Amino acid sequence: MIEIRNVSKAYGAGKSRFLALDDVSVTIRENEFFTLLGPSGCGKTTLLRTIAGFVDPTDGSVSMNGEDLLKLPPHSRPVNTVFQSYALFPHLTVRQNIAFGLEMLGKPKAEITRTVDDMMALVQMTAMADRQTGQISGGQQQRVALARALAPKPKVLLLDEPLSALDFKLRKDMQIELKRLQTETGITFVFVTHDQEEALTMSDRVAVMKAGSIRQIGSPRDIYDRPAERFVADFIGDTNFIPVEVSQIAGTVAQIKLPSGKMIEARAVEGATGGASTLAVRPEHATLGIAQDALMAGTLKNIVYFGTDTHYHVDLDGADSFVVRAQNTPGNKLDFSVGDAVGITFPPQVGQVLRD
Amino acid sequence: MAKAFDVRKQWGFTTIAIICFVTLYLPVILLVIYSFNAGSSVAIWEGVSLRWYRSAWENTQVQEATIRSLVIALWASGISTSAAVLAALATTRVRPFKGYSAVFAAINQPLMVPEIVTAVALLIFFAGIKVQTGYTGLAYIIIAHAAFCIPFAYLPIRARLTGMDLSLEQAAADLYATPFQVFRRITLPQLWPGILAGAMLAFVISLDDVVITEFVKSAGQDTLPTYMLGQLRRNITPEVNAISTVLLGISVTMVIAFFFVSRIKK
Numbered sequence: 001m002i003e004i005r006n007v008s009k010a011y012g013a014g015k016s017r018f019l020a021l022d023d024v025s026v027t028i029r030e031n032e033f034f035t036l037l038g039p040s041g042c043g044k045t046t047l048l049r050t051i052a053g054f055v056d057p058t059d060g061s062v063s064m065n066g067e068d069l070l071k072l073p074p075h076s077r078p079v080n081t082v083f084q085s086y087a088l089f090p091h092l093t094v095r096q097n098i099a100f101g102l103e104m105l106g107k108p109k110a111e112i113t114r115t116v117d118d119m120m121a122l123v124q125m126t127a128m129a130d131r132q133t134g135q136i137s138g139g140q141q142q143r144v145a146l147a148r149a150l151a152p153k154p155k156v157l158l159l160d161e162p163l164s165a166l167d168f169k170l171r172k173d174m175q176i177e178l179k180r181l182q183t184e185t186g187i188t189f190v191f192v193t194h195d196q197e198e199a200l201t202m203s204d205r206v207a208v209m210k211a212g213s214i215r216q217i218g219s220p221r222d223i224y225d226r227p228a229e230r231f232v233a234d235f236i237g238d239t240n241f242i243p244v245e246v247s248q249i250a251g252t253v254a255q256i257k258l259p260s261g262k263m264i265e266a267r268a269v270e271g272a273t274g275g276a277s278t279l280a281v282r283p284e285h286a287t288l289g290i291a292q293d294a295l296m297a298g299t300l301k302n303i304v305y306f307g308t309d310t311h312y313h314v315d316l317d318g319a320d321s322f323v324v325r326a327q328n329t330p331g332n333k334l335d336f337s338v339g340d341a342v343g344i345t346f347p348p349q350v351g352q353v354l355r356d
Numbered sequence: 357m358a359k360a361f362d363v364r365k366q367w368g369f370t371t372i373a374i375i376c377f378v379t380l381y382l383p384v385i386l387l388v389i390y391s392f393n394a395g396s397s398v399a400i401w402e403g404v405s406l407r408w409y410r411s412a413w414e415n416t417q418v419q420e421a422t423i424r425s426l427v428i429a430l431w432a433s434g435i436s437t438s439a440a441v442l443a444a445l446a447t448t449r450v451r452p453f454k455g456y457s458a459v460f461a462a463i464n465q466p467l468m469v470p471e472i473v474t475a476v477a478l479l480i481f482f483a484g485i486k487v488q489t490g491y492t493g494l495a496y497i498i499i500a501h502a503a504f505c506i507p508f509a510y511l512p513i514r515a516r517l518t519g520m521d522l523s524l525e526q527a528a529a530d531l532y533a534t535p536f537q538v539f540r541r542i543t544l545p546q547l548w549p550g551i552l553a554g555a556m557l558a559f560v561i562s563l564d565d566v567v568i569t570e571f572v573k574s575a576g577q578d579t580l581p582t583y584m585l586g587q588l589r590r591n592i593t594p595e596v597n598a599i600s601t602v603l604l605g606i607s608v609t610m611v612i613a614f615f616f617v618s619r620i621k622k
Contacts, residue, residue: 054526074529075538087527091545100541101531152532 002028002051002069002156002188007060009046009212020046021057022212028156028190029205033182035191037199038209039235044192045084047209048158051190052081064155075104079156080149084164086141088133094144095120095129101152119147122181139170150181156188163198175202196236200224208232224282228269229355233280240286240322242296244279246272246353254353259316260296265348272353279351283325286346288312288334294343298322300336310334314342384604391597398592408598418599421583425563428494428579432501433509433558439502440509440554441547445539448517449525464511466504474504475571482572492574500572501562508561509554512618516550517543549620556617560610564603 009021021043028034036044049055050062053074062069069077080101088097098119102112120126123143128136133144142162149157159178163171179202182189193199199206200220207217208231216228227233230241245257246268254268256279266279291297301321302313305328312324312334322344326334336342363369391409395402412418443463447456466474482496520543528542529535566581573582580599587596 052526052530074526075532075534079530081527081530083523083527085521085523087521087523089524089528089542100528100533104528104532104534104537148531 001030001065002190003061003063004028004047004051005061005063007047007050007057007062009043009050009055010058019212021050024060024212024214026207026214026217028188031186031188033179033189033191033202033204035193035199035203035206036209037193037196037206037236039194042209043212044194044209045160046212048081048160048190048192051077051156052079052158053077078154079158080152080154081158081160082145082149082162084160084162086145086162086165088141088144088148090133093130093132094125094136097133097144098148098151100148105152115151119151122150123147138165139174142166142174146178146181150185150187153185154187156190159189159191161192161194163193164195171198178202200236208235210235226267226269226352227280227354228271230278230280233352233354238283238323238325240281240283242279242281242320242322242351244277244353246274246277249274253349256351256353258296262295264295264346264351266351266353267349268353269355271355278354280354281322281346281351283311283323284309284327285350286322286324286344288314288324288326288336289343289345291341291343294345296322296344298342298344300338300340300342303336303338312336312342314344316344387597388601388604390594391601393594393597396593398594398597408594409602411593412595412598412602415595417578417583418580418595421578421580424494424577425579425581428497428501429559429562431498432505432562433555435498435502436505436558437509437513437551437555440506440513440558441551443506443510444514444517445543448514464507467507471504471567474500475568478568479571486574494577496572496574497569497577497579500568501565504565504568505558505561509558512553512557512614513547513550516547516553516618520546549617553614553618556610556614560607560614564607 004024004026007021007024008019011018011020024043024047036047038044046055050057051069053069053072057070064078089100092100095116098116099112102115107115117126120129123146125140125143125147128140128144133141136144142165145162162178163174166174175198178189178191191199191202200223203220205217206220206223207214208223209215210231216223216232218226223232224236227236227239233239233241243259244266246254247257247263248255249268249272252268252270254266254272255263256266256277257263258279288300296316298314298316300312301315302311304311304313307328309325309327312326314322314324316322324344390398390401392404392406393401394405394407447460447463461468478496478500482500486492486496524542524546525538528538533541564581565579566585569579570582570585573579578586580603584596584599
């Protein structure tokens, strides 16, 4: 278990002072696949490097199972890192790279050989054992970097955007592979990415970061279905934002008035207040129909076909535009053309009232 | 359409370039040619011969000076390269600190201070030590050479260090390597082309130094260049050309090797 308490990291001084981490607190649980998600420059890598020991926080504490990590130099911390650039040692072979950590720990030769063989089998690199790292492909380098970091059996594996250099197909395969490895080894993974899909498909929990602070922590489903604020809703997936009036809040249920004047129940995050607010509705949670009896009416502006689904862009009467996404299942053919008057409907408690 | 500016088309460019190259290389070419002269003049050609190479080879003074030069150059390049490695590590593997530029300038001081000033300073300094200790060996020349060779060894090593991927050293530290193990197992294996290049450069610089050596040496401690300087004061024979040609060959070989070594990929 990693406890990060009130960690801040400032670079520069005076006017050029910049907070890469701004009072971050988070607890990463044992055997968890934990993802730090955010746009570039949000501090996710800085937080990872703080755990690894390459960044000294200006403030706060980092401990693992009660032990203060900040007192330990990087080589004494029971964590290993998969670097974004892989950082494979170019003068060593695949086997020597994977053996490096075990050698530094002073493990007996026989054990090193056995573990390295196991690791190479695990990442399917046995055939490449004696290659130089410059002679293998990017995907293979990635697997060697993974095996090298896993070989010393760390309590926590830190992964810094390890899949970003891979092409689409390979990345999909590695996502599944990584998840499988995590489940099999039982090691806690702390994974850094800017790819929201990667975060949603692999993680047990996701922390969404922005400008040095964590904006929301939750399961992928929580983050996607119940975004706490506009940034989170916008960063993860596509969202429609509608200006609404909150007339009443009871627990997590809010009564809201849509721009069309219709009332509906919506979910509210903690801290949401009455009055003018913003409602977030996912495009696939809304349905398109005739204008009569719909929650909101408008004109169909554009139809974009995506193969698996179709996006209907609607200009709402007197307000912004709204996108409805419909799955292209057999028989599910919406009979509308551009210019038609249409209506948009979504069930109660599907929309989310945001904090700001 | 206006023609793009082309420096080769500018008036006089070609002429100036030719003058420069002729001034640079013609005297050297003549020196090499006359080293093969059969006669005993450095200006009148009398046919091809290896006579002066043989004469230099058999000259005991030349033999002693050559051995002395090589001993000094080996020691000086060894000492200066070791110091340069430490200096390069200290100026590339630490956080930026106040006075960094001052340290950098101090390391490269021999490149900026006029050599004659260093020579006079060392002469006076060592004279004091000689009087106190009575020691008059080669160590004075070796120490002086090592000192002014440091920047020449330092610059290629530093260039190599700054070009190195820092995440490799971090990865090693992450895999439980202590700072010394990181240096031994990761930094050094990648640094050696820089170290070799620095050592070779220092060797060449030491081998051909005249000014400082002339001031610091005691009687009977001629190196090859100071021996040649002494010869020029008497009667000049093509023997000096022959020695110069060999020195030139060594320097050119080392510099070419330096060029290739410093380009070795990581």
